[in-house]
Amino acid sequence: MNCHEATTIIAAVADGEADRRMRQALADHVRDCPDCASAQQALADLRARVRAELPYHAAPPALRARVLDAVRQQAPAAAPRGWRWFGAGGLAGAVAAALAFVVVNAVLTARARDDVIAAAVTAHVHATTANQLIAVASSDQHTVKPWLSARLDYSPPVPRAEGSGFTLVGGRLDQLDGHPVATLVYRYRDHVVDAFVQPAGTHPQPAGVRTIRGFHVVPASDGAMDWLVVSDVSADVLQAFARTLAAPEPAR
Amino acid sequence: MTGRHPPFPPVNAHRRFESLVMPHLGAGYNLARWLARDAHDAEDVVQEACMRALRYIGSLEGADARPWFLTIVRRTFYDWLQRNRPAEALDGARLDALVDPGDDPERLLLRQETAVALADAVGTLPLPYREVLVLRELEELSYKEIARVAAIPIGTVMSRLARARALLQRSPLLQAVREPSAGMHG
Numbered sequence: 001m002n003c004h005e006a007t008t009i010i011a012a013v014a015d016g017e018a019d020r021r022m023r024q025a026l027a028d029h030v031r032d033c034p035d036c037a038s039a040q041q042a043l044a045d046l047r048a049r050v051r052a053e054l055p056y057h058a059a060p061p062a063l064r065a066r067v068l069d070a071v072r073q074q075a076p077a078a079a080p081r082g083w084r085w086f087g088a089g090g091l092a093g094a095v096a097a098a099l100a101f102v103v104v105n106a107v108l109t110a111r112a113r114d115d116v117i118a119a120a121v122t123a124h125v126h127a128t129t130a131n132q133l134i135a136v137a138s139s140d141q142h143t144v145k146p147w148l149s150a151r152l153d154y155s156p157p158v159p160r161a162e163g164s165g166f167t168l169v170g171g172r173l174d175q176l177d178g179h180p181v182a183t184l185v186y187r188y189r190d191h192v193v194d195a196f197v198q199p200a201g202t203h204p205q206p207a208g209v210r211t212i213r214g215f216h217v218v219p220a221s222d223g224a225m226d227w228l229v230v231s232d233v234s235a236d237v238l239q240a241f242a243r244t245l246a247a248p249e250p251a252r
Numbered sequence: 253m254t255g256r257h258p259p260f261p262p263v264n265a266h267r268r269f270e271s272l273v274m275p276h277l278g279a280g281y282n283l284a285r286w287l288a289r290d291a292h293d294a295e296d297v298v299q300e301a302c303m304r305a306l307r308y309i310g311s312l313e314g315a316d317a318r319p320w321f322l323t324i325v326r327r328t329f330y331d332w333l334q335r336n337r338p339a340e341a342l343d344g345a346r347l348d349a350l351v352d353p354g355d356d357p358e359r360l361l362l363r364q365e366t367a368v369a370l371a372d373a374v375g376t377l378p379l380p381y382r383e384v385l386v387l388r389e390l391e392e393l394s395y396k397e398i399a400r401v402a403a404i405p406i407g408t409v410m411s412r413l414a415r416a417r418a419l420l421q422r423s424p425l426l427q428a429v430r431e432p433s434a435g436m437h438g
Contacts, residue, residue, distance in 0.1 A: 017395050050389045053370040059281035063295050067302045071266045
């Protein structure tokens with residue numbers, strides 16, 4: 001090793017980038033070369049000073065908060081489908097939610113001709129983006145049903161849908177095309193499922209599955225009650241679930 | 253159309269952002285602060301970088317989050333520089349194009365008053381040198397990571413790092429600190 005080569009290797013060794021063979025070669029060289037030995041020492045001194053004296057600038061807490069706010073405003077509006085509704089850390093502020101709602105709503109109304117279907121999807125998206133998914137949180141139908149019945153002029157069925165893979169997580173009230181409606185909230189894996197249930201004939205029911213912006217709307221009816229089930233769960237799974245909901249409750 | 257410039261953050265972007273990028277916000281700010289040399293400007297750069305990171309979060313492999321984010325912060329800083337301090341951006345570009353940087357940076361240092369802290373000496377290093385030094389000594393990135401962040405070959409990382417250190421060693425600022433009586437006014 002000559003002094004020219006040593007210059008490069010001194011830095012590589014100091015920076016932890018040299019292998020054992022290189023380190024050994026440098027050690028051999030500096031033993032006999034006072035110039036390179038002093039260069040190595042000078043670099044060590046400089047690095048010690050740099051590390052001791054150079055401030056590491058800490059991010060202000062306000063920046064952290066601002067970034068989080070901005071990120072949460074950006075993300076939900078862009079990606080309503082597949083959003084992990086629960087445990088997502090909530091959404092920052094009513095402004096973001098309202099904005100998301102306006103954007104999604106505008107697209108929906110432009111595309112959807114059927115008011116009730118559009119309203120169901122809008123209600124679903126609004127509830128999830130605004131983080132107002134559940135007004136009464138319970139997996140117990142005997143808690144959800146009285147809560148809803150007390151606020152409506154009808155008493156909605158609240159099936160637990162056991163064994164379907166869907167879990168009842170709560171309920172809330174919505175308006176569909178001017179009529180108050182009971183909304184049962186179910187969870188399927190990471191998806192949220194809204195089941196709107198109203199007395200039969202409140203609205204004209206769609207003939208089959210409709211899909212708006214990636215959300216499927218599945219109708220079902222047992223003659224007394226009409227259901228509209230809305231989610232981004234795949235259509236066939238959702239159809240099977242809708243049939244379960246509209247089927248008479250097994251006797252207990 | 254969505255390849256190079258995704259218009260929106262991908263699905264689950266904010267969740268991934270919070271778990272993968274937020275832990276490195278401090279590193280991003282430190283780099284931006286050293287490059288911009290101003291706390292307020294550094295905040296602007298970091299905030300913009302975060303929005304970019306959110307859009308591109310799909311391209312991030314978990315293990316590389318810090319160099320990945322620093323790459324975006326650096327890129328954002330240079331774009332910001334172009335918009336806000338075009339003269340400084342031009343200096344950096346000119347230096348970048350030189351095969352041999354010559355003595356200009358040294359003269360730059362010599363013009364400084366003596367007896368300022370080492371931090372100030374680093375602050376006066378031309379950007380291409382300052383960034384590799386900060387990435388190496390403060391962020392403790394490897395040559396390979398620095399090469400990726402600064403988009404230069406490893407050989408260039410090594411030569412710029414050597415240049416940065418040589419400039420600091422030869423700077424009168426260090427001499428002044430070693431012999432405090434020489435330039436201090438009390």
